[in-house]
Amino acid sequence: MNLAKLNDIAAATKEKCKNKKRVCVCAGAACISSGAIQTLDSMKKIVKEKGLDKTVDVIPVGCIGACHQGPLVKILPDETIYQKITPAEAALIAEKHLAKNEVVKSLLFATGAGKESPVNSNETDFFKKQRKVVLETCGNINPESIEDYIAVGGYQALYNILSTLSQEEVIAEVKAGGLRGRGGAGFPTGLKWEMVHRYINSTKYVVCNGDEGDPGAFMDRSVLEGDPHRILEGMAIAGYAVGAQKGYIYVRAEYPLAIKRLETAIKQARVQGLLGDKIFETDFNFDIEIRIGAGAFVCGEETALLASIEGKRGTPRPRPPYPAESGLWGKPTLINNVETFANIPKLILIGGKEFASVGTQKSAGTKVFALAGKIMNTGLVEVPMGITLREIIFEIGGGIPGGKKFKAAQTGGPSGGCIPESHLDTPVDYESLGALGTIMGSGGMIIMDETSCMVDVARYFMDFCMNESCGKCVPCRVGTKQMFDLLNKICTGQGSPADLALLEELAPYVRETSLCGLGMTAPNPLMSTLRYFREEYMAHINDHWCPAGVCKMEPAAQLAEAHS
Amino acid sequence: MSQAQVVDVPESDPRVKQMLKVIKNYQKRPDALVQVLHAVQDTFGYLPMNLIRVVSKELHIPPSRVFGVVTFYYYFSLKPKGEHNCLVCTGTACYVKGAQKIIDQISASFGVKDGQTTPDNKLGLQTARCIGCCGLAPAVVLDNEILPRTDPAQITGLINARLGAKK
Numbered sequence: 171m172n173l174a175k176l177n178d179i180a181a182a183t184k185e186k187c188k189n190k191k192r193v194c195v196c197a198g199a200a201c202i203s204s205g206a207i208q209t210l211d212s213m214k215k216i217v218k219e220k221g222l223d224k225t226v227d228v229i230p231v232g233c234i235g236a237c238h239q240g241p242l243v244k245i246l247p248d249e250t251i252y253q254k255i256t257p258a259e260a261a262l263i264a265e266k267h268l269a270k271n272e273v274v275k276s277l278l279f280a281t282g283a284g285k286e287s288p289v290n291s292n293e294t295d296f297f298k299k300q301r302k303v304v305l306e307t308c309g310n311i312n313p314e315s316i317e318d319y320i321a322v323g324g325y326q327a328l329y330n331i332l333s334t335l336s337q338e339e340v341i342a343e344v345k346a347g348g349l350r351g352r353g354g355a356g357f358p359t360g361l362k363w364e365m366v367h368r369y370i371n372s373t374k375y376v377v378c379n380g381d382e383g384d385p386g387a388f389m390d391r392s393v394l395e396g397d398p399h400r401i402l403e404g405m406a407i408a409g410y411a412v413g414a415q416k417g418y419i420y421v422r423a424e425y426p427l428a429i430k431r432l433e434t435a436i437k438q439a440r441v442q443g444l445l446g447d448k449i450f451e452t453d454f455n456f457d458i459e460i461r462i463g464a465g466a467f468v469c470g471e472e473t474a475l476l477a478s479i480e481g482k483r484g485t486p487r488p489r490p491p492y493p494a495e496s497g498l499w500g501k502p503t504l505i506n507n508v509e510t511f512a513n514i515p516k517l518i519l520i521g522g523k524e525f526a527s528v529g530t531q532k533s534a535g536t537k538v539f540a541l542a543g544k545i546m547n548t549g550l551v552e553v554p555m556g557i558t559l560r561e562i563i564f565e566i567g568g569g570i571p572g573g574k575k576f577k578a579a580q581t582g583g584p585s586g587g588c589i590p591e592s593h594l595d596t597p598v599d600y601e602s603l604g605a606l607g608t609i610m611g612s613g614g615m616i617i618m619d620e621t622s623c624m625v626d627v628a629r630y631f632m633d634f635c636m637n638e639s640c641g642k643c644v645p646c647r648v649g650t651k652q653m654f655d656l657l658n659k660i661c662t663g664q665g666s667p668a669d670l671a672l673l674e675e676l677a678p679y680v681r682e683t684s685l686c687g688l689g690m691t692a693p694n695p696l697m698s699t700l701r702y703f704r705e706e707y708m709a710h711i712n713d714h715w716c717p718a719g720v721c722k723m724e725p726a727a728q729l730a731e732a733h734s
Numbered sequence: 735m736s737q738a739q740v741v742d743v744p745e746s747d748p749r750v751k752q753m754l755k756v757i758k759n760y761q762k763r764p765d766a767l768v769q770v771l772h773a774v775q776d777t778f779g780y781l782p783m784n785l786i787r788v789v790s791k792e793l794h795i796p797p798s799r800v801f802g803v804v805t806f807y808y809y810f811s812l813k814p815k816g817e818h819n820c821l822v823c824t825g826t827a828c829y830v831k832g833a834q835k836i837i838d839q840i841s842a843s844f845g846v847k848d849g850q851t852t853p854d855n856k857l858g859l860q861t862a863r864c865i866g867c868c869g870l871a872p873a874v875v876l877d878n879e880i881l882p883r884t885d886p887a888q889i890t891g892l893i894n895a896r897l898g899a900k901k
Contacts, residue, residue, distance in 0.1 A: 200869050203880035237869025385825030385864035423772065423809050424865050426878075462772055464807035467863060481767035481795075483806040542827035542868035549869045580826065614868070616826045630829055634863070640806075 171443035172451050173329055176320060179442075183321035190227055191268060192246040193217070194310060195255075197230035198395055199427050200549075201240035205256070206230075209241045212257030216264045226268050229318075232396015234309040236296055237549035239279060244291070246310060251279035251291035281547055281568050296547050299566055301528060301554045303536045304512040308396035313431050316438040319399040325444055327518035328403050331410060332450045340411040341367060344514070346522025348534030353379060353470075353507035354582060354611040355687075356533070356600035362504065365494035366412040369502040374414035376405050377498065377505040379475055380421040380428070383467040384583030385634065387614030389538040390508035392550050394421065394428035397512070398435035402445065402458060404511030407518060409456040412504050417458040418479055423465060432460055467584075467638035471686045472505050474640065485640045486686035507612065509538055529555030533599035543580075543616040546571050553598070560594040563617060574619040578702070582611025584631045584638075585691030587698025588624060607698040609691070623720035624703040625710055629657040631695035639688060646689025649680035653696065660707060663714035663723035670707060674700070741814070742784040749777050753785065757792045764793050767803055771810060780811045808863075816851035816858025818896055820876050825864030827871040832886070836872055837861065839886040840893065856897055 195201075195210040214228045234242045239253035243260065245267060252263055252274065259277055266272040278287035281296040291297055311318035319325070331340050345360030366374060378401060382390040394401065405417045421429050436458055439445040447455045461479045468474045469484040476498050478484035497503020513535060517525045526534040533555040539562065542548050546568030553562060559579055563569070570576050578588040587608030589596070596602050600610050618627065636650040656673050659665040677693035684690045700707060709715050714723050743750065756773040760766035770789055775781055781804055790797040804810045820840060824833045837859075841847055844857055851858040867873045870882035874889065876896055884892070 199880065200867050200882070203867065203870060203873070203882045237867075240869075382866065383863065385829075386827050386868050387864070388866035388868055391866040424862065462769060463809075464768055464772065465809035465863070466807050478768060479765070481765040481769075481803070482799075483803055485806075540868060542871060543830050548827075548871075583826070614826070616830065616868075618830055622830050627830075630826070638863075 171449070173333070176325060176329060179317055179320045180323075183317045187227060187321075190225055191248070192310075193226060193228045193268070194231040194234070194244040194246060195228065196232075196234045196240060196242040196244070196309065197313075198233035198237070198240075198392055199425075200233070200237040201242060202427075204240040204254075206241035208257050209243065209255050209260050213243070213260040213264065216261050217268065220264060220269060222264065222268055226264075229312040230314070231311060232308045232313045233305075233392035233550050235300075235305070235550045236279065236281075236547060238547055242279070244309065249290045249292050252277040253279045295565055295568065296549075296551075299557065299561060300552050301536050302552050303516050303528070304393060304400075304509055304538055305396070305550070305552045306516065307400070308393060311397070313396050313398055314434050316399060316435065316442060316444075319397070323519065324399055324515070325403055327515040328406050328410075328444070329450050331407055331518060332452045332454055337367060337411050337413065340407065340518070343518060343522045344411070347517045347525035348522070348529075348532075349510065349513055349517060349525070350533060350600065351507060352509035352513070352537065352612065354585070354609055356610060359506065359510055362494060362506070363408065363411050365492070366414075366502050366504040369495070370413075373416075373501050374412055375498045375501060375503040376409045376412065376414045376417040377476070377479065377493075377503055378405055378417065378419040378508060378511055379470065379472065379505055380419055380425075380508045381463050381470040381475060382422060382425075382508070382612060383470045383638075384585075384612055384614045386540065386542055386580070386583060386616045387612050388540045389550060389613040391425050391428050392540075393508055393512050393538070394425065395431055398428075398432045399439065400512050400515055401432075401508060402435055402439055404514035405458060406445065406449070406456050407514050408504055408506065408511065410454050412502075414504065415455050415457070417456065418461050418498070419458060420461045420463060420469070420475055420479060422463045429460060429462060436460070466640070467634075468640045468686070468688050471688060474686065475505070476503065483640075485642045486688075488685060509613070530597065530599045532601060537598065537610070537613060539613045539615045541567050541615055541617070544570055544574065544619040544622070545617040555599050556597045558595050558597055559589060562598070562615070563594065567617065570617065570619050572619075574621065576617070577620050577622060578618045578624065578627075578699075580608075580616040580618065580627070580695075581614065582609040582691075582694070583614050584634045585609060585687065585694055586611045587694050588618070588627065588702060589698075590702040592702075607701055608694065621718055621720070623661075623716050623718035624699040624706045625657065625661055625716070626718075626720045628696045628699045629654065629661050632657050632692070635688060635692040639692075643683075643685035643689065645680050645683040646685065646692065649676060649684070649689065650692050652676060653680070653693065657696070660710045661716075661721045663710065663721070665711045667711060670711060741782065743778060743782040745784070745788070750785070750788070753777060753788075754792065757789070762793055764795050767793055767795060767800065768807070771800075771804060775810060780814045783812065814855075817856050818877055818893075819858040819860065820874060820893060821860045821862050821865075823865045823867065823871070823873045823875070824861045825866075825868060825871070827868035828864075828873055831871040833861075833872045835886045836874060836884055836889055839889055843890040844893070857893065 280287040350356040474486040
């Protein structure tokens with residue numbers, strides 16, 4: 171592969187699509203389960219039957235974002251999105267929009283009732299405030315075609331750095347971009363690369379953490395499914411910068427489609443000489459292997475993940491030494507999250523300075539969130555850092571369905587916390603969310619309304635941590651169990667003020683003495699709900715009553731109350 | 735799944751040869767253990783005890799360590815699954831949208847608890863931490879097919895249709 175060939179592929183692919191409409195049928199896991207494959211097949215068949223195939227391409231694409239309205243069909247270059255398209259409605263779209271250029275108004279993607287849906291879906295409330303960097307081409311290109319990715323500028327960043335930049339210059343660029351780890355903790359990415367780069371004369375590895383275990387998070391799945399080449403390119407760039415020749419992508423077994431698309435992408439990249447030996451006719455060799463997880467949440471922790479790649483039980487070990495010094499098989503290892511790698515090609519192409527112009531001063535760029543729970547528009551959104559939670563939930567997300575009242579936004583999964591209404595105007599960045607007692611997390615955002623009980627939610631997450639604790643260290647193994655039992659007592663109406671005091675005493679111990687992030691953050695959901703919804707705990711304890719009507723009180727507790 | 739018999743697979747089974755080929759593809763590297771176990775479970779539906787010993791021998795890892803890895807990961811099963819399998823997602827989004835009611839309904843309709851199969855081995859019920867389809871909560875995976883926005887009132891019918899279709 172060389173630049174001329176890369177440009178040839180891009181030009182040829184663009185030429186093929188020239189003056190043609192492109193029908194993108196969302197083939198993300200969510201749309202597939204709503205029947206997208208039938209819609210895709212029907213659309214293909216009808217386009218052929220009507221002889222439209224000279225002017226129309228029908229392709230499957232990755233996640234378009236608005237999962238609640240799937241199967242979605244997007245027409246390019248018009249940027250028109252149609253929602254909940256059945257095979258029969260696909261025929262209608264072909265007949266009107268594709269053949270006669272007439273928009274089918276009744277099927278247009280809509281957010282919020284009572285408003286007329288714009289023909290250009292980027293003008294809808296759902297898309298208007300979004301800013302796409304990671305998801306730039308996800309939903310516009312066929313994830314199973316390397317040509318499609320190259321046509322939108324793919325692998326150009328890899329060529330640029332290999333031909334013009336030294337390793338140090340690449341790292342300097344990433345540092346200038348101010349990119350921070352998107353897995354949740356927010357460690358500066360450039361700094362991490364520099365740490366690995368520093369070790370000379372050693373075999374090194376690049377690892378992509380795709381063990382997206384937080385319940386309620388599906389950003390990485392969507393990126394892996396929708397734009398796998400972007401991850402490969404990001405990893406190759408990292409490999410060059412730190413001096414590694416081998417990369418591993420660790421993906422959950424629960425994401426079979428992501429694994430399949432990655433396998434296809436890796437094969438294609440090898441054939442094109444974009445992975446393997448002498449990439450772009452330079453001395454840079456880099457190859458990537460997939461490692462499939464086996465359902466252990468703790469494997470999202472970096473040292474546990476590395477143990478799992480080595481084929482062992484996925485238990486963490488104390489740090490330091492950090493993986494940057496001693497990682498896979500004791501060698502210096504760079505480990506970044508899927509979304510972090512997905513940011514890299516764009517960062518290189520536009521330059522660090524331009525990249526940092528989006529977002530806030532300390533948190534540059536954008537963040538992908540998975541909106542779910544009691545919210546009108548569930549799905550995948552990418553927003554600039556610094557946007558407020560209120561904008562995400564009420565403008566992009568469309569607010570709470572069924573006329574219910576907002577109660578809390580939960581970010582960071584079992585390691586995060588709940589944010590109440592009073593703090594909704596907080597800007598989304600690492601520091602601000604940290605100050606609220608939660609974390610940015612990997613991007614799961616679950617919205618809860620008045621019918622969700624905060625004590626029950628705290629118990630749910632404690633149950634999660636208790637079950638997923640690997641058992642290696644005592645504070646986590648025993649502490650989560652004790653905290654769960656106490657929460658369970660409160661949820662069944664048998665708790666006392668002393669139990670609450672004990673919980674508050676126990677939580678800091680678990681946080682400070684656990685071996686890894688799982689135990690250290692396990693008390694977060696408890697602590698944050700206690701901080702903002704203490705009155706709900708008190709209602710359970712003093713009145714044996716669950717204000718949200720979720721917890722079933724033990725009859726004995728109510729009986730005791732009646733006799734007292 | 736108390737009713738299911740734990741059975742060994744005879745080593746003359748043609749699929750065992752296939753398994754040995756997978757191990758060879760990984761050049762018998764011990765670090766491929768988790769990947770090899772995936773391949774075995776994909777082929778047989780579970781991890782037969784005698785084949786765990788074969789894997790141990792081929793990869794030069796003590797059986798105790800292989801067993802330790804097998805039991806550590808939630809995904810691996812030492813017992814055969816049901817003919818049809820229903821996996822209810824209990825991720826946060828599904829939880830707040832009523833996954834427990836779905837589980838209760840399935841348990842009541844088919845007399846099967848989480849982690850068990852029905853006495854005739856027709857249906858197995860499992861739960862998952864999160865399948866990443868939070869936009870479609872509450873979600874259920876029935877024989878590898880994701881059912882979006884399930885409803886306790888309809889789930890029994892959906893499963894019955896599946897059980898009937900492949901009799």
